[in-house]
Amino acid sequence: MTIRDVAQAAGVHVSTVSRAFSASHLVKRETLDRVLAVAAELGYQPNETARALTTGRTRNLGLIVSDIANPFYPPLIKAAQSYARVRGYQVFVADTDEDVRTEEELIRTLARQVDGVVLVSPRLANDVIARLGGDLPFVLVNRQVPGLSAVLMDVAHGAALAVEHLAELGHGHLALVAGPRGSWTSAQMRRAAGRAAADRGIRFDVVGPNAPTEHGGITATAAVLRTGATGVIAYNDLVAIGLIEGLHDRDVRVPRDLSVVGVDDTVAGRLNRPRLTTVAMPTAPAGRTAVDLLIQTVETADTRPSTAQTTLATSLVVRDSTATADPSAR
Amino acid sequence: MTIRDVAQAAGVHVSTVSRAFSASHLVKRETLDRVLAVAAELGYQPNETARALTTGRTRNLGLIVSDIANPFYPPLIKAAQSYARVRGYQVFVADTDEDVRTEEELIRTLARQVDGVVLVSPRLANDVIARLGGDLPFVLVNRQVPGLSAVLMDVAHGAALAVEHLAELGHGHLALVAGPRGSWTSAQMRRAAGRAAADRGIRFDVVGPNAPTEHGGITATAAVLRTGATGVIAYNDLVAIGLIEGLHDRDVRVPRDLSVVGVDDTVAGRLNRPRLTTVAMPTAPAGRTAVDLLIQTVETADTRPSTAQTTLATSLVVRDSTATADPSAR
DNA sequence: CTGAAAGCGCTAACAG
DNA sequence: CTGTTAGCGCTTTCAG
Numbered sequence: 001m002t003i004r005d006v007a008q009a010a011g012v013h014v015s016t017v018s019r020a021f022s023a024s025h026l027v028k029r030e031t032l033d034r035v036l037a038v039a040a041e042l043g044y045q046p047n048e049t050a051r052a053l054t055t056g057r058t059r060n061l062g063l064i065v066s067d068i069a070n071p072f073y074p075p076l077i078k079a080a081q082s083y084a085r086v087r088g089y090q091v092f093v094a095d096t097d098e099d100v101r102t103e104e105e106l107i108r109t110l111a112r113q114v115d116g117v118v119l120v121s122p123r124l125a126n127d128v129i130a131r132l133g134g135d136l137p138f139v140l141v142n143r144q145v146p147g148l149s150a151v152l153m154d155v156a157h158g159a160a161l162a163v164e165h166l167a168e169l170g171h172g173h174l175a176l177v178a179g180p181r182g183s184w185t186s187a188q189m190r191r192a193a194g195r196a197a198a199d200r201g202i203r204f205d206v207v208g209p210n211a212p213t214e215h216g217g218i219t220a221t222a223a224v225l226r227t228g229a230t231g232v233i234a235y236n237d238l239v240a241i242g243l244i245e246g247l248h249d250r251d252v253r254v255p256r257d258l259s260v261v262g263v264d265d266t267v268a269g270r271l272n273r274p275r276l277t278t279v280a281m282p283t284a285p286a287g288r289t290a291v292d293l294l295i296q297t298v299e300t301a302d303t304r305p306s307t308a309q310t311t312l313a314t315s316l317v318v319r320d321s322t323a324t325a326d327p328s329a330r
Numbered sequence: 331m332t333i334r335d336v337a338q339a340a341g342v343h344v345s346t347v348s349r350a351f352s353a354s355h356l357v358k359r360e361t362l363d364r365v366l367a368v369a370a371e372l373g374y375q376p377n378e379t380a381r382a383l384t385t386g387r388t389r390n391l392g393l394i395v396s397d398i399a400n401p402f403y404p405p406l407i408k409a410a411q412s413y414a415r416v417r418g419y420q421v422f423v424a425d426t427d428e429d430v431r432t433e434e435e436l437i438r439t440l441a442r443q444v445d446g447v448v449l450v451s452p453r454l455a456n457d458v459i460a461r462l463g464g465d466l467p468f469v470l471v472n473r474q475v476p477g478l479s480a481v482l483m484d485v486a487h488g489a490a491l492a493v494e495h496l497a498e499l500g501h502g503h504l505a506l507v508a509g510p511r512g513s514w515t516s517a518q519m520r521r522a523a524g525r526a527a528a529d530r531g532i533r534f535d536v537v538g539p540n541a542p543t544e545h546g547g548i549t550a551t552a553a554v555l556r557t558g559a560t561g562v563i564a565y566n567d568l569v570a571i572g573l574i575e576g577l578h579d580r581d582v583r584v585p586r587d588l589s590v591v592g593v594d595d596t597v598a599g600r601l602n603r604p605r606l607t608t609v610a611m612p613t614a615p616a617g618r619t620a621v622d623l624l625i626q627t628v629e630t631a632d633t634r635p636s637t638a639q640t641t642l643a644t645s646l647v648v649r650d651s652t653a654t655a656d657p658s659a660r
Numbered sequence: 661c662t663g664a665a666a667g668c669g670c671t672a673a674c675a676g
Numbered sequence: 677c678t679g680t681t682a683g684c685g686c687t688t689t690c691a692g
Contacts, residue, residue: 002668002669002670003669003670004669012678012679013678013679013680014669014670014671014679015670015671015672015678015679015680015681016677016679017670018669018670018671018672019671019677019678022670022671023671026677026678027677027678028677028678031677031678045438045441045442046669046670047383047442047668047669047670048442048443049379049383049388049443049668049669049670050383050668050670050671050684051669051670051671052379052670052684053377053379053380053383053668053669053670053671053684053685053686054669054670054671054672054683055670055671055672055684056684058379060422060443067408068404068407068408068411069404069405069408071401071404071597073404074398074399074401074403074404075399077398077423078397078398078399078425081398081423081424081425082425082427085424085439090422090424090439090440090443091422091423092390092420092421092422092423093407093411093421093422093423094411094415094420095408095411095412097412106415108375109415109420110420111375112375112377112378113378113379113390113420241601267401267598268597268598268601271571271598271601271602272601272603273601273602273603332684332685332686333685333686334685342662342663343662343663343664344663344685344686344687345662345663345664345665345686345687345688346661346662346663347686348685348686348687348688349661349687351686352686352687353687356661356662357661357662358661358662361661361662376685376686377684377685377686379684379685379686380668380684380685380686380687381685381686381687382668382686383668383670383684383685383686383687384667384668384685384686384687384688385668385686385688386668661692662691662692663690663691663692664689664690664691664692665688665689665690665691666687666688666689666690667686667687667688667689668684668685668686668687668688669684670683670684671682671683671684672681672682672683673680673682674680674682675678675679675681676678676679676680
């Protein structure tokens with residue numbers, strides 16, 4: 001069932017049918033109605049592939065994340081995918097398994113069949129990303145590379161809020177359980193939390209890098225205890241949960257003996273006992289915004305690649321994993 | 331950078347370049363090496379769209395789930411996507427938001443740009459699915475429709491195991507907190523658990539239908555208590571967690587006063603306190619198997635649509651949300 | 661083993 | 677407003 005069949009059945013030329021579907025305002029009302037009616041009757045659906053070949057635009061986007069199963073991503077993927085559909089795009093979702101080589105290969109593969117790519121928390125080096133970004137519109141999430149558009153979550157502010165919260169609870173010695181090497185988010189947290197601690201004359205140690213998983217948190221337990229800190233900020237909720245587990249195994253109670261703050265505000269943190277105090281990350285808005293930015297870039301390819309940068313706010317959600325530093329005070 | 335540029339630079343005809351990339355055994359060794367070298371030097375990448383247009387195969391698949399953010403899906407999506415890539419396919423992931431209309435529309439849209447679709451726990455009626463499946467290879471997950479391939483998780487066995495476990499703990503009155511209307515899984519559980527209970531002369535009540543969420547579990551609390559059951563099987567982990575929350579609010583302790591079994595074995599259940607006893611579902615294998623089946627169907631389109639059906643095993647993971655029925659025995 | 665030629669289904673100037 | 681005419685980049689007979 002091609003455009004030709006419809007043309008014949010409707011007694012018009014193929015170009016008229018084409019216009020009826022892609023530029024209906026160029027067709028006389030009567031003709032349009034007839035063509036559409038015939039097309040519907042015949043069950044005609046334009047072939048997207050042929051369309052893509054002539055126009056050079058696929059209306060497909062790529063979304064690359066490090067681990068689909070990490071609870072941080074699903075809300076972002078969901079929002080991105082849903083918003084893309086509203087704008088008439090479909091999205092390929094791909095998972096790098098936290099592997100830099102897979103990440104690069106994936107970008108290369110996807111590049112051949114999409115109009116643009118959203119890269120969430122890429123682990124690749126700046127220059128590699130910049131080079132790949134020369135061929136294809138990119139939008140980064142939680143990563144800054146000169147010359148590329150980005151959607152950032154204000155994790156620096158979130159980390160500062162966490163320090164402030166812990167300081168107010170009387171903690172005079174904090175530790176940061178860092179994320180994986182190459183993580184922009186982790187670097188931001190470190191800088192911001194470090195500064196916030198320094199401003200208050202609070203001692204601040206860093207443990208890591210660590211895998212961004214529960215296991216990463218468990219593994220970091222000994223090192224955290226060695227610092228002697230009484231308040232800990234973890235790279236994300238998963239790490240925080242793992243850490244709490246590790247502490248539990250050593251009879252260190254949270255929040256009685258140690259306060260722990262997570263980052264992300266995932267379901268996992270809400271369900272954990274103690275319920276996690278955490279920095280809420282705007283994952284769904286980030287997904288939507290990234291797609292919006294990307295489509296904007298794609299659809300105005302004539303102009304210079306617009307280097308837009310949006311920062312989304314974070315906030316602190318106080319729950320049960322943090323408490324005052326001095327047990328006797330409670 | 332097209333096939334023509336490479337042909338010219340290598341001093342061969344375009345068809346030779348084409349063969350070098352899609353049927354290299356048809357090209358003399360020397361020629362092949364030269365063509366590939368030139369192509370690499372020029373940074374040539376075959377245009378997938380053009381390829382798809384001539385071959386009629388996109389090497390793209392669709393994966394439709396009801397809610398990406400439901401923790402049941404991410405491992406399945408991850409496995410499906412990763413396995414598809416190994417086989418040279420990319421996958422569009424789409425979310426129906428538990429809406430039947432969206433589901434149908436999505437299938438129609440995707441149909442135009444993929445070789446086949448994996449439908450996970452669809453909510454559409456059998457006849458609608460069967461009709462849509464006439465146009466395009468489908469593989470269903472956790473749903474049976476005559477004439478279509480399916481990957482099933484043996485939740486019936488899982489439910490029976492749960493009943494057995496509860497029976498052994500001395501529970502003489504069980505309740506099932508059912509899932510949403512239209513759910514094949516829920517229907518399976520109900521039948522299997524009902525039978526297993528009857529076999530043991532155990533009283534068995536059903537509460538529902540309920541939303542497949544934490545909130546659904548909370549909402550069901552009162553009805554569950556009204557049954558008087560001391561052992562409960564919930565539609566999934568989320569519902570179980572909600573139920574435990576609801577019970578907690580009414581000072582009913584789990585597992586002291588009531589035992590609760592979930593289904594899925596998601597992170598959520600593991601993190602919950604008490605840690606959830608649950609029926610483990612093979613989500614990752616299901617994703618892989620579904621894609622495997624789909625590709626097989628796609629790549630042998632010449633023969634009749636093979637109606638394969640695979641059932642994957644489930645198992646019971648006993649943790650802390652179940653205990654013996656008689657408190658004095660502990 | 662390689663070249664020539666005919667499209668795949670559609671869009672996009674260009675005429676009229 | 678509609679028809680004509682070239683392709684988009686590639687695969688795939690069919691010859692040689």
